Amino acid sequence: MTPELTTSPGSPAWLPPTPAQTVGPFFGYALPFPGGACMASDGDPHQITLHGQVLDGAGSPVPDALVEIWQADHDGSLVGAPGTLRHDQVTSRVLGRDGIRFTGFGRVPTDADGHWAVRTVAPGPHRPGATPYLAVAVFARGLLHHLHTRIYLPDQVDQVRADFPALAEERLSTLLAERERGELYRFDIRLQGPRETVFFDFP
Amino acid sequence: MSTRPLTPLTGDPTQRDIDAAMAEADQVPPPDPHHPNRDYPPYRSSALRHPKQAPLPVVDPEAVELTGPVFGVTDVSTLDNDLTLGQTGEPAGQRITITGRVLDRTGRPLAGQLVEVWQANAAGRYAHDLDQHPAPLDPNFTGFGRCLTDADGEFNFTTIRPGAYPWRNHLNAWRPAHIHFSLFGTAFTQRMVTQMYFPGDPLFPYDPVLRSVTDQSARERLVARYDHDLSLPEWTLGYRWDIVLGGPSRTLFEDR
Numbered sequence: 372m373t374p375e376l377t378t379s380p381g382s383p384a385w386l387p388p389t390p391a392q393t394v395g396p397f398f399g400y401a402l403p404f405p406g407g408a409c410m411a412s413d414g415d416p417h418q419i420t421l422h423g424q425v426l427d428g429a430g431s432p433v434p435d436a437l438v439e440i441w442q443a444d445h446d447g448s449l450v451g452a453p454g455t456l457r458h459d460q461v462t463s464r465v466l467g468r469d470g471i472r473f474t475g476f477g478r479v480p481t482d483a484d485g486h487w488a489v490r491t492v493a494p495g496p497h498r499p500g501a502t503p504y505l506a507v508a509v510f511a512r513g514l515l516h517h518l519h520t521r522i523y524l525p526d527q528v529d530q531v532r533a534d535f536p537a538l539a540e541e542r543l544s545t546l547l548a549e550r551e552r553g554e555l556y557r558f559d560i561r562l563q564g565p566r567e568t569v570f571f572d573f574p
Numbered sequence: 575m576s577t578r579p580l581t582p583l584t585g586d587p588t589q590r591d592i593d594a595a596m597a598e599a600d601q602v603p604p605p606d607p608h609h610p611n612r613d614y615p616p617y618r619s620s621a622l623r624h625p626k627q628a629p630l631p632v633v634d635p636e637a638v639e640l641t642g643p644v645f646g647v648t649d650v651s652t653l654d655n656d657l658t659l660g661q662t663g664e665p666a667g668q669r670i671t672i673t674g675r676v677l678d679r680t681g682r683p684l685a686g687q688l689v690e691v692w693q694a695n696a697a698g699r700y701a702h703d704l705d706q707h708p709a710p711l712d713p714n715f716t717g718f719g720r721c722l723t724d725a726d727g728e729f730n731f732t733t734i735r736p737g738a739y740p741w742r743n744h745l746n747a748w749r750p751a752h753i754h755f756s757l758f759g760t761a762f763t764q765r766m767v768t769q770m771y772f773p774g775d776p777l778f779p780y781d782p783v784l785r786s787v788t789d790q791s792a793r794e795r796l797v798a799r800y801d802h803d804l805s806l807p808e809w810t811l812g813y814r815w816d817i818v819l820g821g822p823s824r825t826l827f828e829d830r
C-alpha cells in the first residue's frame with residue numbers, strides 16, 4: 372500500500388517506514404557477488420584482512436548470514452565510490468570492482484562454518500579526533516530485522532573506552548578486533564548469549 | 575529489552591500451536607512499533623538469533639553510519655530489472671510489473687539508489703541448491719534482479735508472479751507469495767531488507783514472518799496494491815509498492 376502521511380510523536384508529518392523482514396535462507400544467489408569481500412584497491416599499502424564467525428546463542432555457526440561493511444578510506448574519506456558491483460553492460464555479467472577506486476562497501480556471505488573474511492584498508496578518522504571504525508550490518512535467516520555493529524582495531528582500545536564510558540569492559544571487548552598476526556584480525560559476531568556482540572541503534 | 579520474554583516453542587509445532595504463539599506475541603509491543611520484534615517465537619529460527627541485550631543508542635551526528643555506499647550506472651546493466659529476460663526462453667507463469675518509489679520519512683524521493691530483488695519462480699521454487707521444495711525449477715528463470723531508482727526515486731521491475739512455497743517452521747507451513755527487496759538510502763542506517771506481498775493472499779493469517787510485524791497498519795505497508803493503470807494490454811499485470819526508509823530522525827532535515 373502507498374503510505375499516507377502521518378504524524379510521528381514529536382515530529383511534523385512523517386511517513387511511517389516500511390517494516391523490515393528477514394533476508395531468509397535463499398539470498399545466496401542474489402546478493403553476494405564476485406569480489407564483494409575484496410574491498411582494498413590493488414596495491415593499497417594499508418591493507419588489512421578481517422575475518423571471523425557469526426555465531427548463534429548456542430555458540431553454533433550461522434551458515435546463512437550476510438555481513439556488510441561500510442567504512443572510511445585510509446585518509447578518512449567517507450565519500451565512497453560507485454563500482455562495487457560493476458556489471459558488463461552487454462552480457463550483464465558481474466565484472467567486479469575496477470581495482471582502482473576504493474568504494475568503501477563490502478558484502479560477504481558466511482560459509483558452511485559461519486565464517487566470513489574481507490580484505491580491506493584500515494579506516495582513517497572520519498573527522499579530526501574521531502576513532503576510526505568499520506560499520507557493519509548483519510543479516511541472517513532467523514533475524515527479522517538486521518543488526519548494526521562496529522569493528523574497531525585493537526590499537527584504538529583507549530579511544531574506544533573513552534567513546535563508550537558506560538560500557539562494561541567485557542561488552543566493550545566485543546567491538547574490538549583481535550590481532551592474530553601482522554595485519555590479520557579476528558572479529559566474531561555473537562548474535563546472542565555469552566559475550567553477545569554490542570549492537571547499535573540510531574534513534 | 576523491557577518487554578517480557580515470550581514462551582519459546584518446542585517439539586514439532588502444528589499450525590494451531592503457531593497460531594496460539596502468534597496471538598500471544600500480538601500482545602507484546604515490539605521495541606520499535608514499525609518493525610518486527612527480533613525475539614518472535616512463532617518464527618522458530620529467531621530463537622537463538624536475536625540479541626538479548628538492548629541495542630546501544632548512538633547519537634553522534636558525525637557517525638560513519640550517517641553516510642553510506644554509493645552506486646552508479648556501472649553497478650547495474652539496463653536489462654537487470656527485467657527478470658523474464660536473459661535466458662533462452664520465456665519463464666513459466668504470469669508476467670507482472672512492479673513499480674514504486676523509494677522515499678525517506680519526509681517523503682523525499684531517493685534517487686540513484688540500488689534496489690535488489692530475489693524471489694521464487696511461479697511454482698514456488700528458488701533457483702538455490704538448498705531449496706528442497708519438490709516443485710519444478712524453471713530453466714528460464716533465475717529470480718533475481720536489480721536497478722537504480724530514477725530522479726523521482728522510482729524503480730521498475732518486470733518479473734513473474736512467484737508461487738507460495740512450503741517451509742519447515744512448523745507442520746504445514748506455507749509462505750505467502752512474496753518478493754524479497756534490498757535497499758540502501760543515503761545513510762547506512764537506512765539500509766533495509768524486506769519482503770513485498772500480494773494483495774488478498776489467503777496465507778497472510780498463517781505466516782509468522784509477515785505476522786512478526788504485529789501492528790496491522792505496519793503490516794499492510796508490506797502489501798503491494800494492484801494498479802490497473804500499470805497493467806499493459808496483452809502483456810502484464812501491474813502492482814504498485816512504495817518503500818519508505820527509516821533512519822535516524824534527527825538527520826533527515828539537516829541536509830536538505
Ligand SMILES: [Fe+3]
Pocket residue numbers: 395397694749752754
Ligand atoms: Fe522467500
